[in-house]
Amino acid sequence: MGLMELIKKRYSCRAYEDKAIEEEKLAQLVEAARLAPSAKNLQDWRFVVVRQEDIRRQVAECTNQSDAFGRAGVIIAACSNSDHIMRCGQAVGPIDVSIALEHICLMATELGLGTCWIGAFDAEKVRQILGIPKEVAIIELMAVGYPVNGKCATEREPIERVVCYDKWQF
Numbered sequence: 217m218g219l220m221e222l223i224k225k226r227y228s229c230r231a232y233e234d235k236a237i238e239e240e241k242l243a244q245l246v247e248a249a250r251l252a253p254s255a256k257n258l259q260d261w262r263f264v265v266v267r268q269e270d271i272r273r274q275v276a277e278c279t280n281q282s283d284a285f286g287r288a289g290v291i292i293a294a295c296s297n298s299d300h301i302m303r304c305g306q307a308v309g310p311i312d313v314s315i316a317l318e319h320i321c322l323m324a325t326e327l328g329l330g331t332c333w334i335g336a337f338d339a340e341k342v343r344q345i346l347g348i349p350k351e352v353a354i355i356e357l358m359a360v361g362y363p364v365n366g367k368c369a370t371e372r373e374p375i376e377r378v379v380c381y382d383k384w385q386f
């Protein structure tokens with residue numbers, strides 16, 4: 217599938233079949249994350265891929281849609297070891313991890329899988345369940361699995377509202 221087609225096909229999936237993701241597909245998802253760019257090529261991300269059903273359901277309980285996300289084939293806890301701040305003043309950790317997660321989203325779309333970013337979760341509970349050290353930031357969770365429904369389209373701002381050229385003209 218072409219890149220623009222994949223971008224258009226991706227959506228936030230909140231209904232999953234109770235079905236495992238094949239090892240080969242999982243391997244492609246994590247490889248897509250591994251190949252993502254990162255500031256100074258630090259690659260200070262760590263991904264805990266939760267496959268085991270009982271742990272997955274415990275992690276899903278830490279979100280606001282525990283039933284839906286608990287059925288996803290995996291929940292990925294995307295973490296960062298980095299406390300590096302770039303010269304521009306922005307923290308590297310969340311940016312690097314987010315790029316890698318979006319690689320996962322697009323790869324998953326290519327493989328016929330659905331994904332959902334999850335920012336609404338209790339990070340301290342997830343930390344305890346997964347044994348993630350306190351110095352490691354849990355940036356996001358991501359559900360990945362076989363979707364039950366197709367895309368339900370969400371709105372986007374028109375291009376002129378979000379893009380200008382040459383100087384700030386909003």
Ligand SMILES: Cc1cc2nc3c(=O)[nH]c(=O)nc-3n(C[C@H](O)[C@H](O)[C@H](O)COP(=O)(O)O)c2cc1C
Nearest residue numbers: 226227228229230281332333334335336337368370
């Ligand atoms: C950083 C981030 C955090 C998000 N957190 C959640 C979440 O906790 N729960 C949820 O159901 N969707 C979550 N979403 C999905 C957004 O609601 C969704 O991307 C947005 O509504 C656009 O819809 P679409 O992804 O289907 O195009 C999150 C998305 C992003 C990028």
